[in-house]
Amino acid sequence: xxxxxxxxxxxxxxxxxxxxxxxxxxxxxxxxxxxxxxxxxxxxxxxxxxxxxxxxxxxxxxxxxxxxxxxxxxxxxxxxxxxxxxxxxxxxxxxxxxxxxxxxxxxxxxxxxxxxxxxxxxxxxxxxxxxxxxxxxxxxxxxxxxxxxxxxxxxxxxxxxxxxxxxxxxxxxxxxxxxxxxxxxxxxxxxxxxxxxxxxxxxxxxxxxxxxxxxxxxxxxxxxxxxxxxxxxxxxxxxxxxxxxxxxxxxxxxxxxxxxxxxxxxxxxxxxxxxxxxxxxxxxxxxxxxxxxxxxxxxxxxxxxxxxxxxxxxxxxxxxxxxxxxxxxxxxxxxxxxxxxxxxxxxxxxxxxxxxxxxxxxxxxxxxx
Amino acid sequence: xxxxxxxxxxxxxxxxxxxxxxxxxxxxxxxxxxxxxxxxxxxxxxxxxxxxxxxxxxxxxxxxxxxxxxxxxxxxxxxxxxxxxxxxxxxxxxxxxxxxxxxxxxxxxxxxxxxxxxxxxxxxxxxxxxxxxxxxxxxxxxxxxxxxxxxxxxxxxxxxxxxxxxxxxxxxxxxxxxxxxxxxxxxxxxxxxxxxxxxxxxxxxxxxxxxxxxxxxxxxxxxxxxxxxxxxxxxxxxxxxxxxxxxxxxxxxxxxxxxxxxxxxxxxxxxxxxxxxxxxxxxxxxxxxxxxxxxxxxxxxxxxxxxxxxxxxxxxxxxxxxxxxxxxxxxxxxxxxxxxxxxxxxxxxxxxxxxxxxxxxxxxxxxxxxxxxxxxxxxxxxxxxxxxxxxxxxxxxxxxxxxxxxxxxxxxxxxxxxxxxxxxxxxxxxxxxxxxxxxxxxxxxxxxxxxxxxxxxxxxxxxxxxxxxxxxxxxxxxxxxxxxxxxxxxxxxxxxxxxxxxxxxxxxxxxxxxxxxxxxxxxxxxxxxxxxxxxxxxxxx
Numbered sequence: 046x047x048x049x050x051x052x053x054x055x056x057x058x059x060x061x062x063x064x065x066x067x068x069x070x071x072x073x074x075x076x077x078x079x080x081x082x083x084x085x086x087x088x089x090x091x092x093x094x095x096x097x098x099x100x101x102x103x104x105x106x107x108x109x110x111x112x113x114x115x116x117x118x119x120x121x122x123x124x125x126x127x128x129x130x131x132x133x134x135x136x137x138x139x140x141x142x143x144x145x146x147x148x149x150x151x152x153x154x155x156x157x158x159x160x161x162x163x164x165x166x167x168x169x170x171x172x173x174x175x176x177x178x179x180x181x182x183x184x185x186x187x188x189x190x191x192x193x194x195x196x197x198x199x200x201x202x203x204x205x206x207x208x209x210x211x212x213x214x215x216x217x218x219x220x221x222x223x224x225x226x227x228x229x230x231x232x233x234x235x236x237x238x239x240x241x242x243x244x245x246x247x248x249x250x251x252x253x254x255x256x257x258x259x260x261x262x263x264x265x266x267x268x269x270x271x272x273x274x275x276x277x278x279x280x281x282x283x284x285x286x287x288x289x290x291x292x293x294x295x296x297x298x299x300x301x302x303x304x305x306x307x308x309x310x311x312x313x314x315x316x317x318x319x320x321x322x323x324x325x326x327x328x329x330x331x332x333x334x335x336x337x338x339x340x341x342x343x344x345x346x347x348x349x350x351x352x353x354x355x356x357x358x359x360x361x362x363x364x365x366x367x368x369x370x371x372x373x374x375x376x377x378x379x380x381x382x383x384x385x386x387x388x389x390x391x392x393x394x395x396x397x398x399x400x401x402x403x404x405x406x407x408x409x410x411x412x413x414x
Numbered sequence: 415x416x417x418x419x420x421x422x423x424x425x426x427x428x429x430x431x432x433x434x435x436x437x438x439x440x441x442x443x444x445x446x447x448x449x450x451x452x453x454x455x456x457x458x459x460x461x462x463x464x465x466x467x468x469x470x471x472x473x474x475x476x477x478x479x480x481x482x483x484x485x486x487x488x489x490x491x492x493x494x495x496x497x498x499x500x501x502x503x504x505x506x507x508x509x510x511x512x513x514x515x516x517x518x519x520x521x522x523x524x525x526x527x528x529x530x531x532x533x534x535x536x537x538x539x540x541x542x543x544x545x546x547x548x549x550x551x552x553x554x555x556x557x558x559x560x561x562x563x564x565x566x567x568x569x570x571x572x573x574x575x576x577x578x579x580x581x582x583x584x585x586x587x588x589x590x591x592x593x594x595x596x597x598x599x600x601x602x603x604x605x606x607x608x609x610x611x612x613x614x615x616x617x618x619x620x621x622x623x624x625x626x627x628x629x630x631x632x633x634x635x636x637x638x639x640x641x642x643x644x645x646x647x648x649x650x651x652x653x654x655x656x657x658x659x660x661x662x663x664x665x666x667x668x669x670x671x672x673x674x675x676x677x678x679x680x681x682x683x684x685x686x687x688x689x690x691x692x693x694x695x696x697x698x699x700x701x702x703x704x705x706x707x708x709x710x711x712x713x714x715x716x717x718x719x720x721x722x723x724x725x726x727x728x729x730x731x732x733x734x735x736x737x738x739x740x741x742x743x744x745x746x747x748x749x750x751x752x753x754x755x756x757x758x759x760x761x762x763x764x765x766x767x768x769x770x771x772x773x774x775x776x777x778x779x780x781x782x783x784x785x786x787x788x789x790x791x792x793x794x795x796x797x798x799x800x801x802x803x804x805x806x807x808x809x810x811x812x813x814x815x816x817x818x819x820x821x822x823x824x825x826x827x828x829x830x831x832x833x834x835x836x837x838x839x840x841x842x843x844x845x846x847x848x849x850x851x852x853x854x855x856x857x858x859x860x861x862x863x864x865x866x867x868x869x870x871x872x873x874x875x876x877x878x879x880x881x882x883x884x885x886x887x888x889x890x891x892x893x894x895x896x897x898x899x900x901x902x903x904x905x906x907x908x909x910x911x912x913x914x915x916x917x918x919x920x921x922x923x924x925x926x927x928x929x930x931x932x933x934x935x936x937x938x939x940x941x942x943x944x945x946x947x948x949x950x951x952x953x954x955x
Contacts, residue, residue, distance in 0.1 A: 056907040077908035086903045093901075186875045222904070234916045239909040250896035254888050265884040272890055308888035315887070316897055375879040386872045394864020398857050405853075 052084050055242050090244040094217045100336040103210075103302055121290070128261050130203070131291040142201040142290050142350055143261045162209070162278040162344040163285045166202055166366045173200050173349040176364045176371035186385070188378040195355040202366060204286065204345035205262055206294035209253040209275070210305040211340040218245045218317045218332040222324035242330075243321050251309045255346065256301040258294035262348075263361070264304075269372040270365045273346055277367065281345070291345055298341050310334065441495070442466075443548060444476035454545040461552045469559040470661070470698075471520045472498040473552055477544075481507040488514050499698065502529070504537070504551055522586035523559055532558050578636075580604060582614040585661050587700045596704050603708060607715040609673050610639045610654030613704050619660045624667035624952040628658040629942030632669050641672070650946040657687075657707050659695065659955075666695060667952035675937045675949040677718035678711075679725040683951045685784055686710055686724055695955040717780065724782065725935045730773070731763045735832040742933075744836045749933035751840065755847045757807050758785040761836050762792040763827065770799040791823070791839055798824050815846045 052061045054072035061084070064071045069078040079087075121130050123141035130142060174197070181192055220243040227236045253275050257267035279285075313334060321327045347366025352359055355376070362373030442462040443455060450458070458475075466472040474496060481487040488505045492514060496503065500517030502524050513529040515521050524533075537551040580600035583593050596613065604610045612632070619627045636643035638652010653673035659666050668687065670678045678687070687710045694703035717724050729736070729744045736744070748759045760783060764773045770792045777783050777790065787804030789811060798820045802808045819842045826835040937949035 055905060075908060079905065079907075083903070083905040086901075087905050090901060090903075184875075184878045186872070186879060217901075221907075229916050232916050233913045235911055235913055237909060237911045240907045242905045242907055244901055244903045244905065245899065246901035248896070248898045248900060250893040251888055251891045252893050254891045263882070265882050268885040269882045271885065305888070308886060309891070311887045312889050312892055316892075320899060320902060372881045374882050377876060377879055382872055382876060385875070386868050389868035389871055390861075390865045392864070393867045394861040397860035397863060401853070401856050401860055405848075 052088060055079075055084075055087055056240070086244060087242065090217065090219070090246070093246060094219070094331070094333055097215060097217050097333045097335045100334075101339050103298060103336075103339045103341050126261075129293065131293055132286065132289070142199075142203050142292075159343075160206070160281040160345045161342045162275075163204065163281045164273060164275070164278045164344065164346050164367055165285050166289065166347040167277075168349070168364070168366055168369050170200055170202070170349075172369060173202075173351060173364050176349075176369055177351055177353075177362060180362065180371045180373065181375070184375060186378055186382055188376045188381075191355050191376050195353050195360070198352045198354055198359075201350045202289040203348050203350055204289055204291040205267065205348045206258040206292050207255045207267075207344050207346050208258050208294070208298050208301040208305075209255055209342040209344050210302055211252050211254075211338075211342075212250070212309075213337040214249050214251060214309060214313055214334055215337060216245075216247050216249070216313050216317060216332065216334045219243065219330045220245070220318070220321050220327050221330050222321060222327045224323075225325050241324070243324070243327070245317055245320055247313075247317060247320075249309075249313060249316065251305075251312075253342070254305045254308055255344075256304045258296045258298075258301055258343075259292045260295045261292065266361065266363050266372065267348075270348065270363055270370055273365065273367055275344075278344065285345075289347075294343065298343075302341070440472075440497070442472060442474045444474075444478070444491075444495070445544065445548075446477065446479060449477070449544050450548075451545075458545065458548050458552065461549065465552060465556045465559070466498065469556065470500055471517070471524070471555070471559055472496070472501040473555045474501055474503040475505075475548055475551060476503070477506040479508045481505070484510055484512040488512055492516065502533075502555055504533075518589055519585065519587050524555075528558050580610070580612050581704065582612075582616075583700075585615050585617055587615055587661075587698075588704075589701070592701045596701075596708070599705075599708050603712055603715070604639060604654070607677075607712075607719060608639050608653065609677060609715060610637050610652065610656075611708065611711045611715075612637055612654060612656040613659075613707060614656065615659045615661065615700065617660070618662035619665060624658065624660060624665040625669065625940075625948075625950065626943065627660065628656055628667035628669035628950065628952065629671075629946070629948045630944065631658060632656045632671055632948070633942055633944035633946050638671055639673075648944050650944055652946075655711060655950075657691070657704070659700075664695075664955050665952065666692075666955050668950040670937065670949040671946055673718075675939055675947070677715055677723055678949065679723055679935065679937045680949065680951065681726040681935065682714050682724040683949075686714060686781060688951070692955050713780075724780070726933065727782070727935060728759060729761045729836060730777075731761075731832055731836075732765060735763065736836070737833075740833045740836075744833075744840065745935070746933045747840050751844050751847065752785070755806075755844075756785075756787055757804070757810070757847055758783070758788040759840060759843050760788060760790040761839050762790065763794075763832065763835070764792070765795045767792075767794045770794060770797065771801075774799075774801050789843060791819070791843075793820075793824055793827055793835075795828075810847055811843075815842075819843065819846075 052070065053059065054061050054075060054077055056077045057072060057075040059072055059074040061070045061072055061079070063069075063081075064078070067078065068081075070081055070084055071078040119132060121132055121141075122128075123144060126141060126144040128141055128143040177197065181187060222241045222243050223238055224241065225236060225238045227234065229235070255267075255271065255273060257264055314332070317332070318327070318329070349364040349366050351362040351364070351373070353362065354360070360373065360376070362371065364371045440463070441459065443450075443458045445455075462473050462475075474491075476491055478487070484505055484507050487507070488503060491505065492501075492503060496516065498517070500520035501515070502520055503514040503516075505512045505514065511534065513524075513526070513534070515524045515529065533551065533554040536554040537547055540547045540550045579597060581588075581593055581597040588596070600611045600613060614631060616627075616631075622630070632638065632652075632654065633650065634646075634648050636647040636649050637656070638649045638654045641649035641652030643649050651672045654671050655674040655678050656669045657666070658669065668678075668683050670683075687707065690706045690710055691703050694700070694706060714724050727745065728748045729741055731741075744761070748761075752758045760777065762773045762777065767773050774790050774792050783790065783803070785804075787806040788802075789807045790801040790803065792799050792801070800811065800816045800820070802811055819839060822842065823835045823839050826832075826838055939947045939949045942948050
């Protein structure tokens, strides 16, 4: 028992004593009592918690291009928005994929970071047009004029730079939970409230969380294109770029990993708290996560971008070049929105009113002789 | 100089809230400053308050070294400080002491003899600190009052002198002359209406309930007009009514027997006698309470003698116009209408009335109509009239409604169908009462609800247009079955048990609210220990 004497009470922090009568470790200040085993568990958890602060590092930067690999590639610079994309000579007369400007200048490509992976385009331009038509279908509040008047200015296939983060996540979380039971005996109501420290550790592996590494691309738009099937990813070859633009990453891995952290942190938090069922109230006290066996990959993912101008406004749509998932916000027909609202309001309000009137007249019979 | 002045001011200011706080409570112990600690004084005040609470006599004490003439000083003291009706004051100066007793009840018990030989000795014998002395005085007052109140309990109510007393006061709360006058009044009433009207004040119930005590007081006291007592002086089912008051826990009971059960209905006791008597009892005005009791009893006996005992009834027709079951059905229907709409319907048919407002005025004058919202319909051979009481009735019964109902009802009355007339009146009135309150607010709520609920489908449609959303979780990238819980232990920190008295939800005993609920007329009765049947009601005041 010698080592137990050093333990501090998990409830109040005072030094604990062993009570030989009950074979329990008791706190003389707050009347808590613990089995020795539970204290050993608790202590082990705290030590583990302290150790968990050390995450392994992420690789900083991808490899350089081989000199000859980049020879057929040009950098295209948009004179309007300053956006830079990579492409081969077939794109000489292209428009800027970001701002749709026609004036685009070519510059000799001089070597850049080389992607690890590429997910080749599996759907072509026709699929993108078809996807757009389907996207407009069945949307009751879509502005009707948009369907007929909108005009697809440009469809561009772009390889968008993504960082893919994979990691083993180790999490320690301590919750405080209470459990109550109530009973009545001898003319008294009893309520017994027990307070627990819930100790949870878990390991989880996350595989290839994609984070958009291009400043020009809207993060939300890119997130909405998920999921990509990375099993079809291949090692990068310049040949895949032929006929498509390729954007270069301008948000580095160190910055991008923060978004991945937020995402797996939320998922882990939810998973952990799902293990604390059965308590009447649970609150998180502390939580630490550490990252191990980290892997960071630089990948080019296929995206079809469509620019549609309508009433002097540019609407951007995107299609997952692999799965065909089509996303993009559409303009609302405000007049139709309120018309439909009024219709529903009239129907529901009118129906309820009619019901009230009906009940009123039905209820009149009471008290008659 | 300036410094001392400001110090003095500060001291005065500090004293100010202190004296103000004392003045808030009833102060009964007055001593020179510094004689008693704040704590001691509070305890003595509390003891004095207890005695006043339990015995009804407030004990006062003052000690003033500067008092020269104690009697005028004491008179001033009483004027300035004593507000209770019954009180005893022990005043002391440097040289002498003086007892003052005020109020009839206190004077009856705390005679000069008791003050000098029972209360003062314990006070003078204690030689410790002043607080103990004053406490001894208070205890002695308490003991003297207690001795007096417990003595008469053992005495039988009327065995004093063989004379039948209609009004009995075992506590001395009434003046001798008032008691005699009341006794005479009740005796006269009893003879006139051939029904004993009795009133009694007793110190305690001796462990019985107020109802039991009152029934036994009546039966074993040989009361009841026209009943002959048996060898033990007990009567059964004699005619009479008794108002019994027990001072110990401020209980009261009204017990009726024989003809008293007929004349004094449950409704009459609850709605006619008690509302006028209980307020006086609560304010300890016993003489007024008994006078009100005698007045109400006389009125109720008169109504009963005229053939209409005061009872819950809203249908008044000439004898024989309705059968008993028709009358009951009509009253029950009206009671249901009252339950649902809070408006009481009254139907008066008096073929002999020349002025239709006379029967209505009489109804109200005799307090047979007690509801705040009522529709009174009164008809004679030739015509009819409405009187609407309360805003609910006035707002609902429009002139055209009244005309239509009057038309239908009088037609039926003329054709001799009295029950049909009552039916028509009740049914048409119910329709009128139910027609108007189509709740505009509910309709308004329905429209607001419709406007709010309409957002649900249109918002869903609107949401179809936006599918670009940032993702904040990585659920899709968690490798299936890679989530492994390596530690999962719940360490019990502590357990806390709280205890509170178990409260079983109780349904409140109803029937107290005047005229409400479903229709019940007549008197409910129970059997007393002597085997006699009694009606009545009891409670606390």
